[in-house]
Amino acid sequence: MSAQRIVVVGAGASGLSAAWWLARAGASVTVLDKGLVGWEASGRNGGGCSHYQSPLFKEEQRLWPQMDELLGYPTEFSPERIVMAVTPRQLEQYHYIAQMNNRLGHRVDLLDASQVREAVPLAGDNCLGGIHYRFGGHANPHRTVQAYAWALQDLGGRIVQHSPVTGFQTAGGKVTAVESTSGTYECDAVAIAAGPQTGALAVQLGIDLPLAAARAEMIVTEPAPMMKLGGVDGNGLYGRQTLRGNLAYGGGPHEWVEFGELGPATKPSTPLTRNLARRLAELLPGAAHLNVIRSWAGVIEMTPDGRPVIDRRENVTLCTMSGVGFGLSPASGHAISDLVLNGRCSFTDIDKLGLSRFDGIEADWREQRGWLAL
Amino acid sequence: MTARKIDPHAIDGKFPAPTTRYAVVVIGAGEAGCAAAVAAAQGGASVLLVDENPVSGSAIGNDVPWFFGARATTAVGNSGRMIETVFTNMPWLEAAIEAGVELQLGVCAWGVYRNGPLVGSLPGQVVGLADAERSWLVGFDRLVLATGARDLALPFPGWNQPGVMGAAALRMLVERYEAFAGRRLVILGSHDLGLETALLAHAKGLEVVAVLEVRGAPQGDPALLDQVKAAGIAIQCGVHPVEVQGGIDGVERLVLSDGSTLTCDSVVLAIGLVPMIELHDALNGARTFDPMRGGHIPQPDGAISAVGLCAGLPDTGFDHAAYRFDWLGALGGACGGDTIVCQCEEMTLADLTGVQPPRYLDRPPALQQRSLKTLLADGPANQDQIKRLTRTGMGQCQGRRCRDAVAMILAVESGTELSALPLATHRAPVRPLPLRIIADWEESEEMRTGWDVWMGIPTQWVPYADIGTPYEEENRRVLGGAMAL
Numbered sequence: 027m028s029a030q031r032i033v034v035v036g037a038g039a040s041g042l043s044a045a046w047w048l049a050r051a052g053a054s055v056t057v058l059d060k061g062l063v064g065w066e067a068s069g070r071n072g073g074g075c076s077h078y079q080s081p082l083f084k085e086e087q088r089l090w091p092q093m094d095e096l097l098g099y100p101t102e103f104s105p106e107r108i109v110m111a112v113t114p115r116q117l118e119q120y121h122y123i124a125q126m127n128n129r130l131g132h133r134v135d136l137l138d139a140s141q142v143r144e145a146v147p148l149a150g151d152n153c154l155g156g157i158h159y160r161f162g163g164h165a166n167p168h169r170t171v172q173a174y175a176w177a178l179q180d181l182g183g184r185i186v187q188h189s190p191v192t193g194f195q196t197a198g199g200k201v202t203a204v205e206s207t208s209g210t211y212e213c214d215a216v217a218i219a220a221g222p223q224t225g226a227l228a229v230q231l232g233i234d235l236p237l238a239a240a241r242a243e244m245i246v247t248e249p250a251p252m253m254k255l256g257g258v259d260g261n262g263l264y265g266r267q268t269l270r271g272n273l274a275y276g277g278g279p280h281e282w283v284e285f286g287e288l289g290p291a292t293k294p295s296t297p298l299t300r301n302l303a304r305r306l307a308e309l310l311p312g313a314a315h316l317n318v319i320r321s322w323a324g325v326i327e328m329t330p331d332g333r334p335v336i337d338r339r340e341n342v343t344l345c346t347m348s349g350v351g352f353g354l355s356p357a358s359g360h361a362i363s364d365l366v367l368n369g370r371c372s373f374t375d376i377d378k379l380g381l382s383r384f385d386g387i388e389a390d391w392r393e394q395r396g397w398l399a400l
Numbered sequence: 401m402t403a404r405k406i407d408p409h410a411i412d413g414k415f416p417a418p419t420t421r422y423a424v425v426v427i428g429a430g431e432a433g434c435a436a437a438v439a440a441a442q443g444g445a446s447v448l449l450v451d452e453n454p455v456s457g458s459a460i461g462n463d464v465p466w467f468f469g470a471r472a473t474t475a476v477g478n479s480g481r482m483i484e485t486v487f488t489n490m491p492w493l494e495a496a497i498e499a500g501v502e503l504q505l506g507v508c509a510w511g512v513y514r515n516g517p518l519v520g521s522l523p524g525q526v527v528g529l530a531d532a533e534r535s536w537l538v539g540f541d542r543l544v545l546a547t548g549a550r551d552l553a554l555p556f557p558g559w560n561q562p563g564v565m566g567a568a569a570l571r572m573l574v575e576r577y578e579a580f581a582g583r584r585l586v587i588l589g590s591h592d593l594g595l596e597t598a599l600l601a602h603a604k605g606l607e608v609v610a611v612l613e614v615r616g617a618p619q620g621d622p623a624l625l626d627q628v629k630a631a632g633i634a635i636q637c638g639v640h641p642v643e644v645q646g647g648i649d650g651v652e653r654l655v656l657s658d659g660s661t662l663t664c665d666s667v668v669l670a671i672g673l674v675p676m677i678e679l680h681d682a683l684n685g686a687r688t689f690d691p692m693r694g695g696h697i698p699q700p701d702g703a704i705s706a707v708g709l710c711a712g713l714p715d716t717g718f719d720h721a722a723y724r725f726d727w728l729g730a731l732g733g734a735c736g737g738d739t740i741v742c743q744c745e746e747m748t749l750a751d752l753t754g755v756q757p758p759r760y761l762d763r764p765p766a767l768q769q770r771s772l773k774t775l776l777a778d779g780p781a782n783q784d785q786i787k788r789l790t791r792t793g794m795g796q797c798q799g800r801r802c803r804d805a806v807a808m809i810l811a812v813e814s815g816t817e818l819s820a821l822p823l824a825t826h827r828a829p830v831r832p833l834p835l836r837i838i839a840d841w842e843e844s845e846e847m848r849t850g851w852d853v854w855m856g857i858p859t860q861w862v863p864y865a866d867i868g869t870p871y872e873e874e875n876r877r878v879l880g881g882a883m884a885l
């Protein structure tokens with residue numbers, strides 16, 4: 027039997043990882059993207075990979091330390107994280123998170139202020155303590171998406187950039203071909219991992235996938251002296267010290283947005299840069315003199331309960347990650363590949379990521395949540 | 401009608417209106433900006449005119465915004481004195497003050513914001529300003545960009561040594577700051593810019609060792625050429641530098657393609673100027689590419705316009721783009737794979753064309769097989785993509801030194817017209833600013849209370865194993881509904 031022909035829609039972290047897993051399993055894979063590899067959220071995020079809440083967590087944790095070797099290209103994965111408090115309320119919340127994780131069997135240590143300052147030399151006198159995740163970590167989104175893409179190509183997979191998917195051909199309820207501006211691609215199965223566009227594409231196949239989109243922003247500074255551990259969060263921020271030394275941080279209010287089928291042409295940032303800078307200067311007073319050199323924005327895909335969807339209908343597998351998709355990508359790709367090829371996830375129970383949880387959702391679910399664009 | 405429900409962790413209503421606003425804000429107090437400010441004020445408008453000069457010593461050290469090449473004297477460290485000096489050397493500003501324009505020197509504009517696609521949360525149009533102490537936002541009805549033009553730098557062996565600098569930087573240091581540390585100059589380029597630079601240096605008592613021209617004959621306006629000749633300045637044609645030699649203070653000698661050597665302490669790149677459109681581009685303003693006017697130039701729209709060199713170099717019938725490529729070809733021919741292209745990130749020409757990461761990473765075998773060529777097989781060249789992979793242009797100066805050269809190199813290597821290559825994006829802050837300065841220390845109460853690390857959706861971070869158990873309720877109670885940290 028010749029290899030199954032699979033078309034993956036979307037060359038973000040989810041689609042590329044899925045394509046790579048599929049190619050590893052021997053499928054003949056074509057990835058279509060409307061733009062460049064990893065140009066959307068997958069190349070604009072905080073790089074965090076510590077999603078203890080998710081059913082994909084164990085697989086995420088198992089895979090990240092091996093990804094460079096498996097892919098053959100660097101991802102800049104760096105293990106573990108510290109979350110440090112500068113207010114009593116934050117400390118209380120972090121301690122709760124530590125205790126919750128320990129209950130679930132994920133080791134988190136409590137740190138007093140001096141232990142934090144030792145691990146995070148940029149911390150200041152205002153630090154009240156913190157917690158140390160003995161799991162998780164962070165990676166470089168730019169390098170990771172390109173690593174997936176190159177690893178896929180090395181296995182014979184194909185990536186067609188600048189090729190928006192415009193429709194599907196079906197027969198007997200199954201997708202037989204995917205139509206795009208670069209041509210029509212016949213397939214035995216399709217995986218749609220088109221980020222915020224996943225809902226609009228699913229609708230074309232008669233599948234309801236309620237999805238909203240929000241803009242979120244980050245800033246980055248010039249390099250700081252390297253810290254022992256680069257994944258340092260807290261004070262309302264998530265972020266990391268890159269292996270080059272830069273501090274890249276995000277957090278704070280998002281803006282619900284609306285855009286056409288092909289997504290927004292540009293992703294402007296706003297004066298939120300100043301609010302992020304303030305919190306970073308509070309979190310790491312030793313870095314307050316460092317220059318902010320850039321800000322950027324990205325679009326986050328979001329389902330009504332803030333949790334991802336990975337599910338299959340007929341020969342269509344759908345994936346949208348609700349803003350936690352970068353870190354989970356090694357595992358989400360594995361799950362997607364399993365669903366595409368075998369109809370079920372081989373390594374964990376992903377029922378709670380199923381689409382049916384939104385059956386019968388009110389038409390005005392966005393209004394009800396205040397998730398309408400301004 | 402019931403009120404629209406608002407997500408408490410969304411941005412809605414969290415940006416306060418700026419406390420100051422003007423009918424017209426002009427960025428850049430050169431003669432063009434000043435004239436625009438005066439005209440607006442005479443028409444009765446409230447006008448703010450800001451200029452980033454004098455910029456701080458540390459900005460100068462980072463070649464922001466011009467390519468200063470470490471040739472400023474220590475005088476630039478005394479900001480109080482510098483403001484006086486700069487003001488004295490901008491005599492046209494008297495007219496602005498008389499016309500009632502509010503003038504602020506030493507104030508940079510680092511971002512312009514307005515509502516549009518993907519942003520609807522701003523209280524009108526604002527420009528972000530900063531001085532050495534703090535940053536703030538100012539509202540405006542009309543914004544005039546008069547930011548001038550920056551230096552085009554092209555790499556060649558040794559161009560990263562102190563003393564290799566740009567013509568606009570030299571003019572600033574000599575004319576406005578009175579703080580130029582060099583004495584013996586070689587000037588690259590004999591078009592108007594090169595000739596004017598030579599005349600300026602000569603008039604200020606500096607020694608111009610030679611003007612070098614890559615083409616077979618001088619390129620500038622004949623009248624300027626006559627003045628240069630009258631001043632006794634040598635122009636050498638059909639020749640270009642192949643290497644800078646120097647010591648700990650930087651440039652000492654320049655080795656030329658004909659094998660000769662010139663003794664000098666500064667090498668001034670006067671090959672071209674690039675309209676400084678960062679603010680316009682960061683706002684995603686419309687622009688066009690005009691080879692006769694220095695490259696990408698802004699297209700005015702209702703509220704935002706450009707004047708002076710920022711709007712494009714004067715069209716004298718000279719094809720700047722073709723001229724720059726002639727220089728790139730010659731200087732590029734002198735480069736080896738190990739010639740630094742991006743000074744901030746220490747990336748070489750071989751790193752760039754090999755699409756390799758910086759040296760803090762290993763380069764596994766598969767990675768070494770990758771290159772610009774393999775990347776081009778996937779799609780058209782994109783400078784931002786190559787920046788993400790190589791870090792070229794990703795450093796402290798945000799590509800002020802290398803972005804134009806890299807764009808030209810990519811155009812050549814990929815066989816793309818420069819005009820067709822997507823412009824590497826500029827983003828705010830378009831001037832590097834310390835965290836403590838760009839920070840908003842007076843943010844709104846709404847911002848503080850509504851802040852959440854990530855989306856503020858209570859169900860998002862509840863461990864799936866806890867869903868439907870009493871832990872779910874506990875999680876919400878203790879964490880306050882979300883990661884409202």
Ligand SMILES: Cc1cc2nc3c(=O)[nH]c(=O)nc-3n(C[C@H](O)[C@H](O)[C@H](O)COP(=O)(O)OP(=O)(O)OC[C@H]3O[C@@H](n4cnc5c(N)ncnc54)[C@H](O)[C@@H]3O)c2cc1C
Nearest residue numbers: 036038039040060068071072074191221324350351352353
């Ligand atoms: C500022 C920010 C910070 C973040 N921080 C983190 C973090 O620290 N950790 C974490 O895990 N997650 C983080 N996220 C979320 C994470 O980036 C996303 O969840 C993840 O990248 C989603 O990946 P994806 O591949 O599913 O979607 P995307 O990256 O959106 O990729 C979808 C792809 O589909 C393509 N596409 C869309 N429509 C079509 C079409 N019609 N035809 C062809 N192609 C199409 C798009 O061009 C795109 O390339 C962050 C997000 C943002 C914006």
